[in-house]
Amino acid sequence: MDSKAGKFKVADLKLADEGNKLIEWAESRMPVLAALREKYKQTKPLKGYRIAGCLHVTKETAVLVKTFVDAGAQVSWSGCNPLSTNDAVAAALAAQGISIFAWHGMNVKEFYWCIEETLKIHPNLTLDDGADLIFTIHKNHPDFAEKYVIGGTEETTTGVHRLRAMAADGALKYPVIAVNDAETKWDFDNVYGTGQSTLDGVLRATSVLLAGKNIVVAGFGHCGKGVAMRAKGLGANVIITEVKPTAALKATLEGFRVMKMDDAAKVGDIFITATGVKDIIIKKHFHVMKEGAIVCNTGHYDCEINLTDLAKLTKSKRVIRDDNEEYLLKNGKRIYVLAQGRLVNLAAAEGHPSEVMDMSFANQFMSQLRLAEVHKKGKRLENRVYDIPAEQDQQIARVKLATNGISIDRLTPEQKKYMDDYSAGT
Numbered sequence: 001m002d003s004k005a006g007k008f009k010v011a012d013l014k015l016a017d018e019g020n021k022l023i024e025w026a027e028s029r030m031p032v033l034a035a036l037r038e039k040y041k042q043t044k045p046l047k048g049y050r051i052a053g054c055l056h057v058t059k060e061t062a063v064l065v066k067t068f069v070d071a072g073a074q075v076s077w078s079g080c081n082p083l084s085t086n087d088a089v090a091a092a093l094a095a096q097g098i099s100i101f102a103w104h105g106m107n108v109k110e111f112y113w114c115i116e117e118t119l120k121i122h123p124n125l126t127l128d129d130g131a132d133l134i135f136t137i138h139k140n141h142p143d144f145a146e147k148y149v150i151g152g153t154e155e156t157t158t159g160v161h162r163l164r165a166m167a168a169d170g171a172l173k174y175p176v177i178a179v180n181d182a183e184t185k186w187d188f189d190n191v192y193g194t195g196q197s198t199l200d201g202v203l204r205a206t207s208v209l210l211a212g213k214n215i216v217v218a219g220f221g222h223c224g225k226g227v228a229m230r231a232k233g234l235g236a237n238v239i240i241t242e243v244k245p246t247a248a249l250k251a252t253l254e255g256f257r258v259m260k261m262d263d264a265a266k267v268g269d270i271f272i273t274a275t276g277v278k279d280i281i282i283k284k285h286f287h288v289m290k291e292g293a294i295v296c297n298t299g300h301y302d303c304e305i306n307l308t309d310l311a312k313l314t315k316s317k318r319v320i321r322d323d324n325e326e327y328l329l330k331n332g333k334r335i336y337v338l339a340q341g342r343l344v345n346l347a348a349a350e351g352h353p354s355e356v357m358d359m360s361f362a363n364q365f366m367s368q369l370r371l372a373e374v375h376k377k378g379k380r381l382e383n384r385v386y387d388i389p390a391e392q393d394q395q396i397a398r399v400k401l402a403t404n405g406i407s408i409d410r411l412t413p414e415q416k417k418y419m420d421d422y423s424a425g426t
């Protein structure tokens with residue numbers, strides 16, 4: 001379907017008014033992005049650039065998309081997870097003339113169809129969350145890398161990890177900026193964003209009391225740490241499972257119990273996977289779980305909880321409430337799986353709050369701009385994964401502080417000199 005300029009496929013265009021209000025709500029909590037929008041709306045530095053994006057269609061993403069459009073870009077968008085699209089937001093974007101292909105509850109075939117549709121603009125910039133768009137270009141349109149694409153950005157830990165592996169193998173066909181690795185992204189979005197939104201998803205899908213429950217968090221990376229901290233704050237007994245010795249040690253010093261999943265499986269009331277690795281909860285774990293155990297995932301892909309294994313142990317299943325399926329096992333116990341093992345924070349709730357996405361998306365915007373600026377100078381970055389410049393982090397954090405009405409001290413010239421003075425001792 002066409003609306004104004006853009007082609008789109010969304011669930012229901014009539015939801016656009018509702019979506020506009022959600023976007024307005026997010027906008028008022030995203031001052032860093034608003035400042036960038038104000039700065040670039042006259043000069044339009046992205047004019048002539050075509051951005052294909054594959055990232056959760058949320059109210060916060062809509063603010064990012066509108067910022068790109070105001071800076072002159074042509075945008076074509078799909079969601080990066082079959083269950084994370086907010087249909088009202090997708091409708092609002094479509095009604096504003098954005099090319100968007102996204103609806104809640106699509107199947108995997110439709111997911112890749114949507115990505116292919118976004119590629120019809122022949123993007124020269126790509127934006128990913130989980131690298132599915134980049135992988136699709138590499139697999140189905142390898143010529144795009146030479147013909148059109150000057151670079152891309154990647155939002156998430158899992159995506160960056162895979163892209164680094166691809167670059168190490170010499171298989172990456174264009175440069176990618178690792179937005180995830182910006183301090184103003186991972187240290188806020190991954191920790192506080194995931195911490196809050198994951199528990200938000202668990203509560204919306206279950207409404208259980210968290211205080212006093214044994215909550216098993218698999219993975220004590222930034223996301224797992226955020227979930228564990230917030231669960232502890234709500235009175236849960238948090239148990240961590242890990243494979244990395246230093247991460248496990250940190251968890252113990254934070255006061256969490258650390259054990260193997262084989263042991264945690266027997267005592268957990270709620271399981272939350274946050275590892276980025278497959279097969280964290282498998283047959284032998286389901287087999288020993290307590291009656292009524294609740295299982296969910298907040299990692300990017302839906303492979304952390306092995307639902308094929310669970311199906312083999314299951315006699316029957318039914319939807320007990322939204323985003324919550326009851327599996328009745330052959331051994332008589334019931335296990336509840338939230339959001340089909342997909343990202344519980346986006347499928348059952350609204351993803352991270354606008355305040356943290358403000359910084360993540362400011363990094364996205366500035367990174368896309370960086371790729372365009374390099375291109376305008378007639379240059380091209382190498383085909384590898386690039387970090388965010390350190391000054392970009394400080395700039396974003398400074399604006400964020402200012403918009404919160406907080407000013408901080410600055411080093412005096414004497415203090416700077418003192419820091420560098422290697423002849424000064426005790």
Ligand code: ADE
Binds near residue numbers: 058061354
């Ligand atoms: N990832 C996690 N939370 C998100 C949000 N609110 N919008 C887009 N991507 C997200």
